[in-house]
Amino acid sequence: MQSDSLESTSRTDLLERARAADIRGRSAMSKAQLVSSLRELGPSDGDGGHRGDGDQPEDDGVIRRDGRAPVGSRVEAFRELAEARARGEMVLLPRMLSGNDRRMHVRETVREDHETRIATSDVEARAKFDKLAGSVFHFFRGTNLLFYRDILGEDARMPTVLALGDVHPGNFGVMPSADNVPVFGVNDFDDAFYAPFTWDLKRGVVGFMLGAAEKSGLERKKQRAIAQRFVRGYIEGIAAYATDGTEQDEQLRLDNAPPMIAELISGVMERGRAEWLAETLLDEHGTGFRTDEELVPVSSRRAEFQDLVDRYVRENDVAVPARAGAMRVKDVAERKGAGTASLGLARYFVLIEGPRADGTDDLLLEFKRARRSALAGLVPPSGFEVDRQGDRIRHAQRVHLVNGDVFYGSVDFDGHSLMVRERAPFRDDMSLGSLSVGEWKEYAAICGRVLAHTHAMSDENGLIDYDVEPAIMEAIGGHDLFVDDLLRFADEAVARVRADHEHFVADHELGAFRSVDVVYR
Incomplete structure (x- = not known):
């Protein structure tokens, strides 16, 4: 060469x-x-390069015994539409559809997004569809691809950041830092992707409006006020980082967090590791996982997962802390019923024996199949690319969090890319249903500021090669107009999500998600 x-x-x-x-x-x-x-x-x-899983749909097609093949993925078709729109061409967007055309678009997109899980009759896939049918907010959270296809190629002129990809009030929370102390920040990187900074804000304003409506029953005027505080918190954060450049050192801990977040962190610190393990994970002898509806021990696979853990540590250059002992796999279990978007994807809990070897200081690692980002192929071309799915998610965590979870990483297993993270006793998020209107506003402003911090890290630890904060402030321009633009977008998008949910519920009751679209000869 x-x-x-x-x-x-x-x-x-x-x-x-x-x-x-x-x-x-x-x-x-x-x-x-x-x-x-x-x-x-x-x-x-x-x-000898080959096309990696970053270029493929989330789920691989399944050929049926009768020879029928699934309908070809529309990923490439939407990629071409996104690129055309980014060039300024007139493109028919899915959100312009109405009536039966929109209903069919919702059905086809959900089927495509879950093709393997539907075709293999996955029990958790059916549970996911039941969950989505029962809640507009869960439907919004579990249909990210539907949301982003509505804004494909949008905001091509805006500065690019490493976007979180799925911003809503439930994706901020407390998690372990590299020092094994609880910190507050963004906590879900599954859909992270390089995209215009406005994409996270658009997802966020809709998420906060729907969350406030469903979790607290707040009416539209209060929903908009909460969404506005989210955007203004973001602007204030970006403006501060553009001025003082403190983003590389900032971390929300118990000693410096706003009172609302300090109370959340304090609450999760009250329960010790031994109590957490005994109450939620271990059997009565403390020798392995318990068996219940969420955990299915597969102890026979310990040797297999020991090899996997050893390879994961080696490939990710994990600086194994003393509290992890020799990284000896004590037990393995399949985790059932977790997540919303990822429900039905392979997920394992791996118990790592602690130094005391008595079941009181064990560590818990989660190995979860990495999904294709819902933003892939829909964002305006930017020149910032990603690699395999697990690598993409690991990259996002290392960019977004200052001294985050030392165990965050990725590894290939059974032909799939898995992301890895530690599950800790002090991992928790805000109880949204208990928030008053004033608390919702305060929480939204804090989350806006936290999101600003993640975006500001895009040029510090990420691939962005220019000073991103001044560029974002310049792109925002007049604050009031920018906020108003986002709220008007949210008004229309919230109404569309509610209408889409009605379509989904009607189709779900008729069995539309028991089979995938196929091509007949």
Whole structure:
């Protein structure tokens, strides 16, 4: 491979070649770094790239016994629409559909997004659809792809950040830091993707309005006031980081958090690890997982998962803390019924024996199949690409959080990319149903500021190669107009989500999600 051909190759193709050559750390490399790494390999090693799972739909198609094939994924078709819209061309957006056309679009998108889970008659997939049918807010949370196809290619002129991808009031919370102390921040990176900063804000204003309506029964005027506080909290945060540049050191802990968050952190610190393990995870002897509707022990796979844990530690360069002992796998269980968007995807709990070896200081690692980001192929082209799904999620956590969970990582297993994180006794989120109107506003402003912090880290630890905060402030322009634009977007989007939910419920009752779309000969 000649160096000049490498220079002219797109970053996406360079990533494919780097993946084929097993170059570590490729997801976080700039194009120049990828070229340099591939050049060092010589002409043969980096030449055989293949199309990785970052370019594929979340679920692989299933060929039925009768020879019928699933309808081809619409991922590429929507990618082309997004690119056309980003170029300024006139494009028919899904949100312009109405009546039966919109109902069919909702049905087809949900089926496509869950193709494997439906085709294999996954029990948890059916449970997920029941959950979505029973709640507008859960429907919103579990149909991210539907939401983002409505804004495909939008805001191409806006500054790009490493977006969280699924902003709503339930995706902020308390989690362990690298120092094993509780911190508050964004806590779900499954859909993280490089996108215009406004995409997170649009998802967020809709999420806060729907959350306030469903969890607290608040009427529209109060919903809008809460959403407005979320946006203004974001603006205030970005403005502060543009001025003082403190984002690299900022972390919300018990000693510096606002009173509402300090109370949340204090609450999760009251229960010790031994009590948490005994009450929620371990059997009566403390030797392994208990058996219940959420945990199904698969102890026979301990040796297999020991090999997986050893490889995960090695591939992620995990600095194993003393509290993890020798990283010995004590037990393994399948985790059932967890999540909303990811319900029905493989998820394992792995118990790591602590130094005392008496069941009082064990660690819990979660291995979860990484989904394709709902934003993939829909964002305006930016030149910032990602690699395999688990790598993408790990990259986002390391960018977004200052000294976050030391165990956050990724590893391939059974042909899939898995993300890994620690589950700790002090992992919790806000009880939204207990918030007053004033508390909702305070919480929304805090979350807006936290989101600003994650975006501000995009040029510190991420792939953004310019000072992002001043660019965002310039793009925002007049604050009142910017806020009003987002609230008007939210008004329409909330109404659309409610109408889509009605379509979904009607189809669900008629059995529409028991089979996938197929092509007949």
